Amino acid sequence: MRLLVLFFLVMSVLSVNTFGQRNCGSLEYQKKFAQHETYSTSKSPITDNIAARDTLSDETINIPVVIHVLYNLNEQNISDAQILSQINILNEDYNRLNADATNTPSAFQKYAGKCNIHFCVAKVDPQGRQTKGIVRKYTSKVCFSMNDNMKFANAGGDDAWDSKRYLNIWVCNLQSNVLGYSSLPNDRAELDGVVIQYNAFGNTGSLRPQFNKGRTATHEIGHWMGLLHIWGDNTCGNDYVDDTPPQTYYNGNCPSFPHKSQCSINNNGDMFMNFMDYTNDECMNIFTNGQKNKMRKLFALNGPRNSFLLSNVCDSSNANNIAGPSSNEAANKPVQSVTIFPNPSSSTINMIPVNGYDLNNNTVHILDATGKVLINQKIFSSNRSINISSLKSGLYFLKIGSGSDQKMIKLIKN
Ligand SMILES: [Zn+2]
Numbered sequence: 001m002r003l004l005v006l007f008f009l010v011m012s013v014l015s016v017n018t019f020g021q022r023n024c025g026s027l028e029y030q031k032k033f034a035q036h037e038t039y040s041t042s043k044s045p046i047t048d049n050i051a052a053r054d055t056l057s058d059e060t061i062n063i064p065v066v067i068h069v070l071y072n073l074n075e076q077n078i079s080d081a082q083i084l085s086q087i088n089i090l091n092e093d094y095n096r097l098n099a100d101a102t103n104t105p106s107a108f109q110k111y112a113g114k115c116n117i118h119f120c121v122a123k124v125d126p127q128g129r130q131t132k133g134i135v136r137k138y139t140s141k142v143c144f145s146m147n148d149n150m151k152f153a154n155a156g157g158d159d160a161w162d163s164k165r166y167l168n169i170w171v172c173n174l175q176s177n178v179l180g181y182s183s184l185p186n187d188r189a190e191l192d193g194v195v196i197q198y199n200a201f202g203n204t205g206s207l208r209p210q211f212n213k214g215r216t217a218t219h220e221i222g223h224w225m226g227l228l229h230i231w232g233d234n235t236c237g238n239d240y241v242d243d244t245p246p247q248t249y250y251n252g253n254c255p256s257f258p259h260k261s262q263c264s265i266n267n268n269g270d271m272f273m274n275f276m277d278y279t280n281d282e283c284m285n286i287f288t289n290g291q292k293n294k295m296r297k298l299f300a301l302n303g304p305r306n307s308f309l310l311s312n313v314c315d316s317s318n319a320n321n322i323a324g325p326s327s328n329e330a331a332n333k334p335v336q337s338v339t340i341f342p343n344p345s346s347s348t349i350n351m352i353p354v355n356g357y358d359l360n361n362n363t364v365h366i367l368d369a370t371g372k373v374l375i376n377q378k379i380f381s382s383n384r385s386i387n388i389s390s391l392k393s394g395l396y397f398l399k400i401g402s403g404s405d406q407k408m409i410k411l412i413k414n
Pocket of ligand 1: 026223
């Protein structure tokens with residue numbers, strides 16, 4: 001009986017952590033991988049040729065964004081619509097325009113902050129050329145870890161654009177179920193930005209069900225602007241924000257209000273719907289005024305993100321007349337195809353994908369020399385073999401895919 005209880009306990013932890021729980025890598029990244037820049041005290045970390053100024057009271061802060069889409073499989077090459085849906089979500093969440101702001105419990109409504117931070121997709125690239133602000137690149141990397149390879153072209157990723165003027169967002173396939181991670185404001189310039197899992201980005205396209213409202217990027221960009229997790233990454237820890245109540249640890253899934261934990265200071269309990277907790281996308285809806293002030297401080301004079309006040313790369317009239325490289329670098333993509341092995345064969349052939357060709361769920365047809373279909377078989381990643389022992393010896397054709405994607409391979413049956 002005790003064993004059975006233990007089994008269910010382990011399974012319930014596994015099912016939360018492995019399959020459903022939000023997993024932000026920012027803390028682990030900061031501990032293991034991040035490299036900090038050291039600024040001399042006499043020099044502010046601002047591009048020297050930009051005249052610095054202070055923020056005006058509650059002025060709108062504009063943050064130009066460049067999105068680096070790195071894909072190995074076609075499904076990872078997310079659409080412009082999916083990218084733009086994410087930018088819209090950021091503009092809602094950071095300005096208290098999210099429709100679900102009404103879901104903030106009334107006890108917490110008075111703390112809600114409208115950050116006056118606006119995100120725009122860059123219209124001018126670092127060379128001054130016109131751009132769509134989206135770079136698409138095929139990568140041979142099946143997945144990326146938090147070692148920052150996605151931030152370097154020579155490691156299968158794409159180099160950061162000037163992080164004094166652009167927020168770099170890399171969208172790619174992250175390993176270990178990590179949904180995203182962020183650098184902190186004092187990390188090295190070429191590492192500065194956020195990384196988001198491709199199927200937890202935006203609110204349209206093929207997305208993980210719990211993370212389909214774009215809140216992963218809202219959360220990670222909160223880190224990029226200096227916010228800590230609401231539980232302070234410690235038991236009843238400190239997030240250095242006055243109006244977020246202390247809570248014992250992170251919350252997952254969707255608790256209902258009030259949700260008290262051991263260090264709750266009153267009956268309102270945890271602010272589990274805060275963007276810096278670990279709840280599901282549909283349950284998050286608030287930044288507080290304290291979080292707003294902490295983020296906006298970074299843009300003030302001598303703050304590490306002050307240079308953004310004078311970044312004008314979202315205004316296409318600042319571009320020269322030269323069109324930058326097309327956002328779609330698919331031309332660099334190696335041709336995806338299929339081979340079969342062995343060929344000739346007397347009994348079984350195996351389908352071998354080349355350069356990431358996605359065989360899963362594809363139907364293969366085997367035709368004779370007159371075009372008559374003799375075998376139809378669906379291919380799964382778990383089983384890519386086809387039994388051809390029923391065919392007579394001779395020449396056949398194996399057909400897979402359709403339209404311009406169609407492949408025809410000669411097959412000899414011994
Ligand atoms: Zn986080």
